[in-house]
Amino acid sequence: xxxxxxxxxxxxxxxxxxxxxxxxxxxxxxxxxxxxxxxxxxxxxxxxxxxxxxxxxxxxxxxxxxxxxxxxxxxxxxxxxxxxxxxxxxxxxxxxxxxxxxxxxxxxxxxxxxxxxxxxxxxxxxxxxxxxxxxxxxxxxxxxxxxxxxxxxxxxxxxxxxxxxxxxxxxxxxxxxxxxxxxxxxxxxxxxxxxxxxxxxxxxxxxxxxxxxxxxxxxxxxxxxxxxxxxxxxxxxxxxxxxxxxxxxxxx
Amino acid sequence: xxxxxxxxxxxxxxxxxxxxxxxxxxxxxxxxxxxxxxxxxxxxxxxxxxxxxxxxxxxxxxxxxxxxxxxxxxxxxxxxxxxxxxxxxxxxxxxxxxxxxxxxxxxxxxxxxxxxxxxxxxxxxxxxxxxxxxxxxxxxxxxxxxxxxxxxxxxxxxxxxxxxxxxxxxxxxxxxxxxxxxxxxxxxxxxxxxxxxxxxxxxxxxxxxxxxxxxxxxxxxxxxxxxxxxxxxxxxxxxxxxxxxxxxxxxx
Numbered sequence: 001x002x003x004x005x006x007x008x009x010x011x012x013x014x015x016x017x018x019x020x021x022x023x024x025x026x027x028x029x030x031x032x033x034x035x036x037x038x039x040x041x042x043x044x045x046x047x048x049x050x051x052x053x054x055x056x057x058x059x060x061x062x063x064x065x066x067x068x069x070x071x072x073x074x075x076x077x078x079x080x081x082x083x084x085x086x087x088x089x090x091x092x093x094x095x096x097x098x099x100x101x102x103x104x105x106x107x108x109x110x111x112x113x114x115x116x117x118x119x120x121x122x123x124x125x126x127x128x129x130x131x132x133x134x135x136x137x138x139x140x141x142x143x144x145x146x147x148x149x150x151x152x153x154x155x156x157x158x159x160x161x162x163x164x165x166x167x168x169x170x171x172x173x174x175x176x177x178x179x180x181x182x183x184x185x186x187x188x189x190x191x192x193x194x195x196x197x198x199x200x201x202x203x204x205x206x207x208x209x210x211x212x213x214x215x216x217x218x219x220x221x222x223x224x225x226x227x228x229x230x231x232x233x234x235x236x237x238x239x240x241x242x243x244x245x246x247x248x249x250x251x252x
Numbered sequence: 253x254x255x256x257x258x259x260x261x262x263x264x265x266x267x268x269x270x271x272x273x274x275x276x277x278x279x280x281x282x283x284x285x286x287x288x289x290x291x292x293x294x295x296x297x298x299x300x301x302x303x304x305x306x307x308x309x310x311x312x313x314x315x316x317x318x319x320x321x322x323x324x325x326x327x328x329x330x331x332x333x334x335x336x337x338x339x340x341x342x343x344x345x346x347x348x349x350x351x352x353x354x355x356x357x358x359x360x361x362x363x364x365x366x367x368x369x370x371x372x373x374x375x376x377x378x379x380x381x382x383x384x385x386x387x388x389x390x391x392x393x394x395x396x397x398x399x400x401x402x403x404x405x406x407x408x409x410x411x412x413x414x415x416x417x418x419x420x421x422x423x424x425x426x427x428x429x430x431x432x433x434x435x436x437x438x439x440x441x442x443x444x445x446x447x448x449x450x451x452x453x454x455x456x457x458x459x460x461x462x463x464x465x466x467x468x469x470x471x472x473x474x475x476x477x478x479x480x481x482x483x484x485x486x487x488x489x490x491x492x493x494x495x496x497x498x499x500x501x502x503x504x
Contacts, residue, residue, distance in 0.1 A: 009375045057376070089375045123261045123341045124309070128376060 007092040034083035055236035108245035118182035130238035136209035144208040155225040158194030259344040286335035307488035360497035370434035382490035388461035396460040397427040407477040410446030
């Protein structure tokens with residue numbers, strides 16, 4: 001058996017998320033269907049660095065699978081790109097050691113969230129950023145970003161539906177935001193993210209930028225460890241899984 | 253009766269073009285359906301500055317219609333944006349003199365065409381630019397652009413299916429191209445455009461950029477007045493109707 005690692009991107013607009021679900025178009029379904037065609041109808045299960053929700057995009061996502069086929073990386077890439085629909089693209093294929101795991105070996109993930117902050121909606125951005133026409137103070141948000149950096153228990157900032165039983169302590173290496181022309185870009189880099197965590201934190205940051213909540217209230221939210229005291233979950237269309245880092249890539 | 257002018261944009265991806273066709277989703281159909289809901293089921297016919305093809309986008313398109321409703325421009329804009337699907341946006345509504353006509357009064361139109369010129373396709377650009385990974389010489393194309401500026405008979409550069417009977421002489425005020433990062437942007441401004449004219453000229457320009465044809469061959473193509481001697485029609489996804497100018501706006 002050979003283990004194959006693929007670095008992929010996808011436009012989440014027309015998918016019901018990453019994970020296979022009955023009668024839904026998902027990224028996992030499309031990739032496994034392409035692999036099945038290459039393996040004489042044998043089903044090949046893929047593993048990803050983590051799921052993404054309906055409407056969420058991936059600029060760089062990583063998957064792996066095992067195969068008995070002896071194909072070199074360049075030809076894997078070509079074959080899969082021919083078989084896959086146009087909203088999934090394979091950027092890189094590597095043959096990796098048998099011990100590699102796309103999820104367990106990831107040491108850092110990066111997400112970005114884009115907000116179109118101008119008076120008029122842009123029809124070409126409607127699936128690729130969240131439209132918010134109100135005045136947003138970037139400097140205030142930049143101060144608030146710092147409150148999320150470091151190691152914290154993020155219980156208040158993940159979906160109450162989160163199924164994980166373990167610790168909700170995560171470390172964020174970077175939380176930042178900047179405005180370029182009409183677009184606010186939020187960057188999150190960390191060792192792991194809980195369900196809806198980025199979308200909930202972006203909501204809180206925007207509320208700070210609109211002076212609806214204060215920096216001190218963020219501290220209180222952390223202390224309360226209760227999702228109910230924190231605002232809404234912002235829609236998925238502005239969210240991108242931007243990068244996944246593995247041990248041997250840290251120097252890059 | 254009141255005449256209403258609307259400046260609109262649309263993402264052409266999921267439309268079969270502008271013009272109404274049986275059993276197809278078109279921009280004209282969606283706007284007329286929204287107007288019909290506002291006019292107690294009475295059908296309101298719209299006129300545009302010109303049709304766009306399947307997959308072609310509009311950054312700024314202009315339409316007009318006549319109505320018996322007394323609604324101010326701000327409320328027209330709000331009502332139509334609520335009733336229209338998310339891939340059409342109304343940017344501006346004006347009450348105009350009875351003599352105004354979106355097509356006949358247009359004195360200048362601008363189209364832009366975007367080519368993603370890099371080694372890897374970008375999944376987020378697949379419906380919004382044409383992907384061409386080959387080496388393209390921008391300077392050569394910039395020289396070729398000049399051959400198209402001015403007043404010419406564009407018979408060789410319009411679809412052989414073009415139904416117009418009249419003159420195929422048009423004046424182009426600007427034909428230019430520039431590369432910003434990985435994207436080549438072509439700009440065309442003129443007093444009128446024939447069917448497929450921009451998409452055919454962009455194909456020719458790219459062939460010049462790839463040294464497949466020479467500047468002198470462009471001169472020959474003009475002289476031959478025959479579509480058959482000119483290359484393919486480039487796909488629609490990179491094309492945008494960018495602006496339509498009317499007499500009273502020239503100073504803007």
